Amino acid sequence: MLDTASAPVLELSNIRKAFGGIVAIEDFSLDVRAGEVVALVGDNGAGKSTLIKIISGVYAPTSGAIRIDGQEVSMPNATKAREHGIEVVYQDLALVDQQPVYMNLFLGRELTKGPFRVLDRRQMIAETDRLVTELDVRIPSAHATISDLSGGQRQGIAIARATHWARKLVLLDEPTAALGVAETAKVEKTVVALKSRNIGVLIISHSLDQVFRLSDRICVLRRGKQIGVRETANTDKNEIVSMITGV
Amino acid sequence: MSASNPAAPASPVRSLLARINLQQYVVYVGFLAIFLFFAVVLRDSGFLTQRNLVNIILQTAPATIMAIGLVFVLSAGDIDLSFGSTVAVSALCAAMAMAAMPAAAFPVGIWAGLGVGLLVGAINGVLIAWLRLPSFLVTLATMGLVAGIGRSLTQLRSIPVTDPLFTGIFGSGSLFGVPSLVIWTVVAVAIGHVVYRQTRFGAHVLATGDNARAAQVTGIKVSRIRLWVFMISGGLAGLAGLLYAGRLQAAKYTLGETDLMTVIAAVIVGGTLLNGGKGSVIGALVGSLLMGMLNNGLILMGLSVSDQMIVRGLIILVAVAVSLREKTR
Numbered sequence: 335m336l337d338t339a340s341a342p343v344l345e346l347s348n349i350r351k352a353f354g355g356i357v358a359i360e361d362f363s364l365d366v367r368a369g370e371v372v373a374l375v376g377d378n379g380a381g382k383s384t385l386i387k388i389i390s391g392v393y394a395p396t397s398g399a400i401r402i403d404g405q406e407v408s409m410p411n412a413t414k415a416r417e418h419g420i421e422v423v424y425q426d427l428a429l430v431d432q433q434p435v436y437m438n439l440f441l442g443r444e445l446t447k448g449p450f451r452v453l454d455r456r457q458m459i460a461e462t463d464r465l466v467t468e469l470d471v472r473i474p475s476a477h478a479t480i481s482d483l484s485g486g487q488r489q490g491i492a493i494a495r496a497t498h499w500a501r502k503l504v505l506l507d508e509p510t511a512a513l514g515v516a517e518t519a520k521v522e523k524t525v526v527a528l529k530s531r532n533i534g535v536l537i538i539s540h541s542l543d544q545v546f547r548l549s550d551r552i553c554v555l556r557r558g559k560q561i562g563v564r565e566t567a568n569t570d571k572n573e574i575v576s577m578i579t580g581v
Numbered sequence: 582m583s584a585s586n587p588a589a590p591a592s593p594v595r596s597l598l599a600r601i602n603l604q605q606y607v608v609y610v611g612f613l614a615i616f617l618f619f620a621v622v623l624r625d626s627g628f629l630t631q632r633n634l635v636n637i638i639l640q641t642a643p644a645t646i647m648a649i650g651l652v653f654v655l656s657a658g659d660i661d662l663s664f665g666s667t668v669a670v671s672a673l674c675a676a677m678a679m680a681a682m683p684a685a686a687f688p689v690g691i692w693a694g695l696g697v698g699l700l701v702g703a704i705n706g707v708l709i710a711w712l713r714l715p716s717f718l719v720t721l722a723t724m725g726l727v728a729g730i731g732r733s734l735t736q737l738r739s740i741p742v743t744d745p746l747f748t749g750i751f752g753s754g755s756l757f758g759v760p761s762l763v764i765w766t767v768v769a770v771a772i773g774h775v776v777y778r779q780t781r782f783g784a785h786v787l788a789t790g791d792n793a794r795a796a797q798v799t800g801i802k803v804s805r806i807r808l809w810v811f812m813i814s815g816g817l818a819g820l821a822g823l824l825y826a827g828r829l830q831a832a833k834y835t836l837g838e839t840d841l842m843t844v845i846a847a848v849i850v851g852g853t854l855l856n857g858g859k860g861s862v863i864g865a866l867v868g869s870l871l872m873g874m875l876n877n878g879l880i881l882m883g884l885s886v887s888d889q890m891i892v893r894g895l896i897i898l899v900a901v902a903v904s905l906r907e908k909t910r
């Protein structure tokens with residue numbers, strides 16, 4: 335499964351992040367290659383979400399380097415990360431509740447038409463319909479308001495948005511935490527599809543079953559410290575659990 | 582199970598019904614009800630005469646213009662309390678500038694009036710968007726500050742506005758028989774509506790007010806949006822000041838004094854949420870006309886000024902309660 339020949343799309347070297355006196359991430363280094371799924375595991379408060387936010391440009395690292403396709407990038411904001419083809423599904427989803435589904439899928443990248451650049455709602459709705467059908471996200475319609483949708487449907491929209499726009503890397507922060515069995519299977523299918531599009535995936539999950547089903551490598555974080563990285567094929571749950579808990 | 586096939590809505594009628602939001606019609610129903618009430622009760626007092634109805638539109642023109650600005654500010658999740666006092670200072674500065682340079686009165690007046698509005702808006706915007714101060718407190722402060730400047734500028738005197746071009750375009754003039762204040766109202770509402778509903782800027786304003794963090798992580802420049810909405814509000818307050826100065830052919834520090842409550846009520850009744858993320862420019866227009874009609878009808882009914890204030894306060898309370906209840910349904 336592991337394609338070691340491809341260059342890393344993402345390289346993190348010696349990332350450190352402190353919030354005032356609290357060190358959330360200590361000396362973290364990791365590569366993610368194109369078409370590779372890396373799982374990030376660790377207990378609550380280990381620093382997983384913080385790491386995702388550093389990669390996506392929400393937080394600047396206190397020190398350390400981020401390289402995309404071998405080029406060092408400083409990503410002071412989320413716009414930059416997106417320009418680099420990185421998409422994120424945040425733990426809190428980052429949807430705009432009172433807007434319809436299609437506006438959320440195009441949030442910040444709305445399509446326009448004509449010399450006055452008015453919103454091209456028809457086109458956005460058509461693309462939304464196509465996308466939700468393709469990913470089998472079951473929503474009443476592209477016009478549905480986000481606040482009227484279920485947790486699983488919202489998760490589906492957030493994932494659809496990320497997979498639609500991603501070119502290099504998708505970061506998923508507990509994408510199936512709130513989902514039922516069938517919905518979880520769909521998300522996992524989506525991750526596999528990203529892999530086949532040669533897009534790198536960094537997924538945070540508390541479900542080790544899922545991690546072992548999906549990932550090529552597993553990276554363990556404990557209280558901000560990187561405990562180790564294992565190839566999924568060469569490890570087992572017991573080892574990962576003891577790395578997570580430290581016993 | 583239409584849910585399994587999102588590409589094909591169940592039926593055109595059903596999807597249309599799903600998209601029509603009853604809450605947005607509260608203002609129209611209220612408008613009609615109050616209109617019919619006055620039409621019956623005041624049928625002999627001249628409420629229904631064309632003259633009186635046109636007069637209502639003329640009198641509400643400045644409030645409608647301000648209401649458009651407030652729709653943008655509220656939709657972005659902020660509040661502006663300073664536009665009322667900005668109106669007076671804009672009108673005063675326009676009048677003083679015209680008096681000082683009578684040769685170029687018209688352009689000088691426009692720039693002075695709009696400039697003051699934009700300046701106040703920019704100050705609000707910078708303090709709120711970049712220094713992250715709460716908009717309620719910032720605009721409460723600038724409201725008082727600007728009102729004080731308005732009073733001290735002219736030692737409470739009123740300044741006449743005599744330039745015929747200015748008073749024509751911003752006041753008593755007309756084009757093809759349509760009064761200029763009606764034209765201003767229609768143009769401002771039309772532009773405001775299109776910008777709000779049909780542009781990326783409008784979408785970004787709504788996203789900012791709905792979930793600023795989501796807006797930020799999807800690349801929307803939230804600070805810039807917040808600065809812009811205050812500039813829009815300030816600029817439109819400046820325009821409202823010009824309209825007052827043009828119609829009354831004078832500027833005084835009391836202009837716009839009572840507009841704050843009226844405009845906020847008009848905007849809320851018109852379907853704009855106080856906490857941002859949702860609103861309507863057309864609704865604000867109808868809300869503003871409703872307030873103007875209320876004013877006019879209560880005067881025609883012969884209520885004393887104090888009774889008018891009480892009745893208006895009560896009606897606003899009911900209207901706001903109804904429109905907010907509908908929203909949290």
Ligand SMILES: Nc1ncnc2c1ncn2[C@@H]1O[C@H](COP(=O)(O)OP(=O)(O)OP(=O)(O)O)[C@@H](O)[C@H]1O
Nearest residue numbers: 353356358376377378379380381382383384385425
């Ligand atoms: N903005 C912030 N300011 C201060 N401390 C923060 C901030 N964000 C996170 N932290 C701290 O950093 C640590 C790591 O938090 P993080 O959200 O990354 O954990 P996590 O691994 O995602 O946990 P979970 O599995 O519960 O989502 C926590 O101790 C948290 O309190």
Ligand SMILES: [Mg+2]
Nearest residue numbers: 382383384425
């Ligand atoms: Mg987390």
